[in-house]
Amino acid sequence: MRVTLDHVTKRFGDFTAVNDFSAVLEDGQLACLLGPSGCGKSTLLNMLSGILPVTEGKVLFDQDDVTSLPPEKRGVGLVFQNYALYPHMTVLDNICFPLETQHVDKKERVERANEIAKLVHVDMLMKRRPAELSGGQQQRVAIARALVKNPRLLLLDEPLSNLDARLRLEMREEIRRIQQRTGVTTVFVTHDQEEAMSISDKIVLMKSGVLQQNDVPQTLYHQPVNQFVADFLGNPPINNLPGVIRGGAFLADGADTPVVLPMLEGVAEGREVNLSVRSESFMLDDHGPIACTVESVYQMGKEEMAYLTLGACAFRAYIDADEGLQKGQHIRLGLKKRGVFLFDRETGERIR
Ligand SMILES: Nc1ncnc2c1ncn2[C@@H]1O[C@H](COP(=O)(O)OP(=O)(O)O)[C@@H](O)[C@H]1O
Numbered sequence: 482m483r484v485t486l487d488h489v490t491k492r493f494g495d496f497t498a499v500n501d502f503s504a505v506l507e508d509g510q511l512a513c514l515l516g517p518s519g520c521g522k523s524t525l526l527n528m529l530s531g532i533l534p535v536t537e538g539k540v541l542f543d544q545d546d547v548t549s550l551p552p553e554k555r556g557v558g559l560v561f562q563n564y565a566l567y568p569h570m571t572v573l574d575n576i577c578f579p580l581e582t583q584h585v586d587k588k589e590r591v592e593r594a595n596e597i598a599k600l601v602h603v604d605m606l607m608k609r610r611p612a613e614l615s616g617g618q619q620q621r622v623a624i625a626r627a628l629v630k631n632p633r634l635l636l637l638d639e640p641l642s643n644l645d646a647r648l649r650l651e652m653r654e655e656i657r658r659i660q661q662r663t664g665v666t667t668v669f670v671t672h673d674q675e676e677a678m679s680i681s682d683k684i685v686l687m688k689s690g691v692l693q694q695n696d697v698p699q700t701l702y703h704q705p706v707n708q709f710v711a712d713f714l715g716n717p718p719i720n721n722l723p724g725v726i727r728g729g730a731f732l733a734d735g736a737d738t739p740v741v742l743p744m745l746e747g748v749a750e751g752r753e754v755n756l757s758v759r760s761e762s763f764m765l766d767d768h769g770p771i772a773c774t775v776e777s778v779y780q781m782g783k784e785e786m787a788y789l790t791l792g793a794c795a796f797r798a799y800i801d802a803d804e805g806l807q808k809g810q811h812i813r814l815g816l817k818k819r820g821v822f823l824f825d826r827e828t829g830e831r832i833r
Pocket residue numbers: 493496498516517518519520521522523524525
């Protein structure tokens with residue numbers, strides 16, 4: 482099922498939590514709703530489920546306007562960060578519960594619950610109670626319970642936040658597998674960009690209630706529409722070298738030698754910009770445009786992470802370990818085609 486958010490706004494009093502938000506989530510895809518804490522992700526998800534009414538705008542499921550439909554009529558499955566299982570019930574009864582409220586007969590309930598339990602790999606735990614399960618197992622049961630009614634839309638709100646790091650990795654792959662197996666359109670809320678990069682068909686990145694970019698993960702990484710998107714994705718974070726355009730070249734703050742780059746052509750003289758470069762987008766080049774100093778070097782497998790300075794700007798670059806860079810060395814770097822951007826320092830607008 483395709484989901485359309487059409488100019489959706491949510492206000493709490495005079496505070497706008499979600500502002501004029503429009504996006505289409507494609508049928509059968511997993512979309513990650515990504516953004517910092519407090520940016521409005523849960524609010525948006527709750528407007529999809531119907532738990533929260535919208536202030537303005539429309540929500541469409543395929544062609545149907547569901548804006549004023551209550552949650553129980555929307556056919557959505559929900560999973561939250563805290564598993565919210567019924568503690569006194571067995572796993573089987575927890576998974577069956579949504580069917581019971583729909584008056585599905587007992588035999589069919591148990592059949593359906595067993596089928597979903599197998600898919601989610603909790604079929605050997607059916608007689609246990611939540612207190613007898615690990616966090617990961619509880620979250621699997623919560624997912625099974627959300628899927629048992631064959632929802633048209635699966636909504637997951639930071640479902641892995643309570644799990645330890647190793648389990649998070651395992652469960653994110655599990656969620657991807659289950660989603661692909663069932664083909665259910667899924668919205669997965671997270672503030673963790675690595676999580677989003679690894680499991681999404683599309684990433685919907687938001688900031689302060691406003692949509693920034695909605696696209697495949699690689700496009701957000703390689704073609705960010707603004708500074709916020711470039712900063713939010715990637716580990717290590719993108720390097721931002723603040724400076725100004727002088728004589729058609731980039732003069733980094735505190736530096737005396739300008740950096741001449743073809744990409745700067747046509748950028749207004751005196752404009753204050755960030756030259757933003759991913760750590761993997763530098764290369765050693767004796768004739769390269771960036772003259773900088775090695776502050777320190779850390780071994781990272783076959784590559785080294787070099788900490789460098791250009792004027793008052795510090796940045797990080799991956800360099801082949803065979804180069805044997807030394808602290809204090811003066812080197813020149815060139816830039817690769819990918820992962821090099823120019824942003825307006827004031828507005829964050831992408832210039833190049
Ligand atoms: N019921 C509410 N009343 C007032 N403000 C709210 C309410 N729910 C959320 N907010 C505010 O809306 C903003 C977005 O919240 P939320 O959607 O929970 O963010 P996220 O899930 O991205 O962390 C926050 O500033 C939050 O304080």
